[in-house]
Amino acid sequence: MWTIGFIGLGVMGAPMADNLVKAGFDVVGHTRRPGGTDRLVAAGGRAAGSVAEASRGTDAVITMLPDSPDVTSVVLGADGVLMHADPGTLIIDMSTVRPQTARLIAAAAGDAGLAALDAPVSGGEQGAIEAALSIMVGGALADFERARPVFEALGSTIVHVGPAGSGQIVKAANQLVVAGTIELVAEAIVLLEASGVDPGRGLEVLGGGLAGSTVLARKGTAMLDRRFKPGFRVDLHHKDLGIVLDAARTAKVALPVGELVAQLMEAVRELGNGHLDHGVLLRGVEHLSGLNR
Ligand code: NAD
Secondary structure, eight states, X not given: OOEEEEEOOSTTHHHHHHHHHHTTOEEEEEOSSTTTTHHHHHHTOEEOSSHHHHHTTOSEEXXXXXXXXXXXXHHHSTTSHHHHSOTTOEEEEOSOOOHHHHHHHHHHHXXXXXXXXXXXXXXXXXXXXXXXXXXXXXXXXXXXXXXXXXXXXXXXXXXXXXSTTHHHHHHHHHHHHHHHHHHXXXXXXXXXHHTXXXXXXXXXXXXXXXXXXXXXXXXXXXXXTTOOOOSSBHHHHHHXXXXXXXXXXXXXXXXXXXXXXXXXXXXXXXXXXXTSBGGGHHHHHHHHTTOOO
16 A cells, blocks of 8 residues: 655545545645644544655655645745655645646656646535545546556546646636536525525525536535535635636637636625635625625
8 A cells, every 4th residue: 555645634635634544545644734634643644744754755645735836835845745755756736726837747746757647626525525526637647547546545536637737627627617606506596585585495496407516406505594614715716716717818718707707706705705615605696786694
């Protein structure tokens, strides 16, 4: 069984690291948050005091960090993964970052005699806990096959989607669809409530028809109840929509609804909701409708 360094034990990383331990991997975790490795140690993993310690003597290093600059500094920085990992180590970045960042890391890893995969995920905290994530993987096919047992311990839909950076492009498409769908569920709730129709019953029947979706099933009730504890923070989805629009410009395509949803996400963020779950797009619809509660 591989020894896996795991850097970034947050909402997603902590349950993912637990699942690797459960699957029998030797997991050595590091995260910036004080006390952030306690859970992993209780689950049977090991704590590392630094990126260097989580990188040395491993077969693979997984990063699950907030944003592109975090991944760049942790992997490529002066005291980063590339400086300390053994030749042949596989770097698997599972964060959502810019495709350019994934390509940069793959090239630098190759130059240093290591290999890298971009393997962002979808399925949220629940998917991470249940080891039911969708994992979209970019990089060399042989490296993907090498890492397959790792992915199988974390997810249920595991697809190699192309060369380095492709996983992040697919993830951008995912975030576009999720943001747009949440916005429309929010608008549906506001319409139902303002029209005097029981919104719970309304959503129940929507869920059984063509309007049904995983977003509606997983988030509808919490949105109705105005429960916005993350889950997935607006700040992170705002970051992801920046990646979507950047990718659209690079690919020279127009994504008009994506542009609009990015503006709406920006607006709820500026209204002070950045730390809340993205279901809080509902508050933006209420705000636009003069229905602030
Ligand atoms: P989070 O903020 O909860 O966790 C990030 C962790 O990284 C924190 O524990 C932080 O201490 C640690 N960290 C940050 N910089 C570090 C550094 N330099 N060295 C060591 N540790 C460092 O974020 P999250 O919700 O777990 O998301 C992680 C990534 O996964 C993001 O890119 C996000 O977009 C993506 N993602 C999140 C979800 C979700 O539902 N939360 C779903 C899919 C993908």
